[in-house]
Amino acid sequence: MRAAYGVETVRTAERELMARLPEGALMQRAAAGLAAVCAGLLGRVYGSRVVLLVGSGDNGGDALYAGARLARRGAGVAAVLLDAGRAHRGGLAALRAAGGSVAGDATAALARADLVVDGITGIGGRGGLRDAAVPLARAARESGAVVVAVDLPSGTEADSGEVRGECVRADVTVTFGTYKPGLLVDPAREYAGAVRLIELGLDLGAVEADVEALQHADVAALLPAPGAGSDKYRRGVVGVVAGSKRYPGAAVLAVAGALRGGAGAVRYVGHGADAVIARFPEALVHAGPPSEAGRVQAWVIGPGLGEDAGGALGDVLASDVPVLVDADGLRPLEPEMVRGRDAPTLLTPHAGEAAALLGVSREEVEAGRLVAVRELAALYGATVLLKGSTTLVAPAGGTGAGFAARPVRVNPTGTPWLATAGSGDVLSGLAGALLAAGLGAMDAGSAAAYLHGLAGRLAAGGAPVGAMDVADALPGAWRGVVGRGRTAPGTPSGTV
Ligand SMILES: NC(=O)C1=CN([C@@H]2O[C@H](COP(=O)(O)OP(=O)(O)OC[C@H]3O[C@@H](n4cnc5c(N)ncnc54)[C@H](O)[C@@H]3O)[C@@H](O)[C@H]2O)[C@@H](O)CC1
Ligand SMILES: Nc1ncnc2c1ncn2[C@@H]1O[C@H](COP(=O)(O)OP(=O)(O)O)[C@@H](O)[C@H]1O
Ligand SMILES: [K+]
Structure with missing residues (x-):
């Protein structure tokens, strides 16, 4: 660290x-x-x-x-x-x-x-x-x-x-x-x-x-590895509520992130089922509301959902499992919908979404990222991952002194090549899988950002990439962290 x-x-x-x-x-x-x-x-x-x-x-x-x-x-x-x-x-x-x-x-x-x-x-x-x-x-x-x-x-x-x-x-x-x-x-x-x-x-x-x-060794220590006693339920089932008729691709990308994040199974709920199944036959799809989709260990909601996110959002927030809210799921989100939850909630806005949640300009968030992420975590009583050139993860908190004393995590592995449509959807699925595996919201968010950044670097190798390339590079990033983390801790070259 x-x-x-x-x-x-x-x-x-x-x-x-x-x-x-x-x-x-x-x-x-x-x-x-x-x-x-x-x-x-x-x-x-x-x-x-x-x-x-x-x-x-x-x-x-x-x-x-x-x-x-x-x-x-x-x-x-x-x-x-x-x-x-x-x-x-x-x-x-x-x-x-x-x-x-x-x-x-x-x-x-x-x-x-x-x-x-x-x-x-x-x-x-x-x-x-x-x-x-x-x-x-x-x-x-x-x-x-x-x-x-x-x-x-x-x-x-x-x-x-x-x-x-x-x-x-x-x-x-x-x-x-x-x-x-x-x-x-x-x-x-x-x-x-x-x-x-x-x-x-x-x-x-x-x-x-x-x-x-986090450094390689820290992330290696956090990542789950299946054992002899594992089955798909124990590894963690992720529910993904994403995509719409207009944006079916977001569903595919979020499911891709979840599968590469080690989920035992992914339950997909939404209008992108055909696209999801075409690319990932291993996904379980469901057309009804999330609460009827079957048991999951964590929900991811928001990527590409479009305007009608409200009903499904209330449904997943009423569950007793960790929930990650991203993108369109953040729009109807009010603090009181999150503050009373017993299970962890992880919000993953980019600067524009964070600005809307805080009622300030995007420029203000970008100029003062640390302040913004802490404010959001206090306002919503949730863990907040603020995406961008240096992704930050702030612990869920209130306004007390104890809250202010806990560190914000900054991700050292990012690359501007990640600034491509849909790469945030991959991150959501990935972080959701880590939540389902039992990681706390801080660890799931920061380990996911770390792997996502490494995957972006691996996939890009100095040339432009698309979001699915980033998802496809996740296993390589995972192997790199686990392999190197156990023998020679260190950060990737070019990062602080
Ligand atoms: N305290 C220590 O034991 C050590 C301190 N060290 C050095 O001491 C530094 C801190 O020294 P100081 O506390 O004297 O503070 P600084 O040297 O960082 O700055 C204070 C001086 O800069 C002026 N100043 C403040 N804001 C300015 C601005 N916006 N534009 C132009 N000038 C401005 C102030 O009038 C003041 O004279 C550390 O950053 C480090 O480099 C090192 O020598 C290591 C040991
Ligand atoms: N300049 C940048 N440097 C490094 N990473 C970036 C930069 N801009 C964006 N990213 C990363 O790219 C991803 C984009 O996610 P997001 O903004 O949600 O886009 P989308 O909704 O299209 O998926 C995030 O992981 C973010 O941290
Ligand atoms: K200086």
């Missing part, structure tokens, strides 16, 4: 550690790690040109001390100070002592740079870059130099992943002590590039993370 902690938690842990270490030791650890990453990126340090963008806090201090280390190895290091009177004094003295300088002309220095170190703001930055820093962020981006962000790309919000206005776009972010939520969640994640963690020795073992990301 990869964990990310918010600013207050990081500051508390840093204070506790600093009290046990000589003064400045932590900043030296950070600067040493930062300088080592920069040296690796430069290849040859001697003779290279490094520009430090230095804000007035400790983030700038890290940049200055790292710059001093590079200057001692023969790099030409120039610091651009945002506020000359407030730059970190010790760091500036160290840079000067090592032969570095303060740049007179920032634009000229940036134009010649091989590597730019962004030390404008870290966890102390608030509310987007201030005016004086904006042209520097732009010039860094346009310089063609490698940009290394210190702790966070300046201009991103550490706790929420929000980006307000101009922001430094980094090739690599060297973060200290722990990941911060903003490094894992879009839109900020996109600005961070590849993220490298430098351990500082913070003691966060007893603290609940704010955001966490």
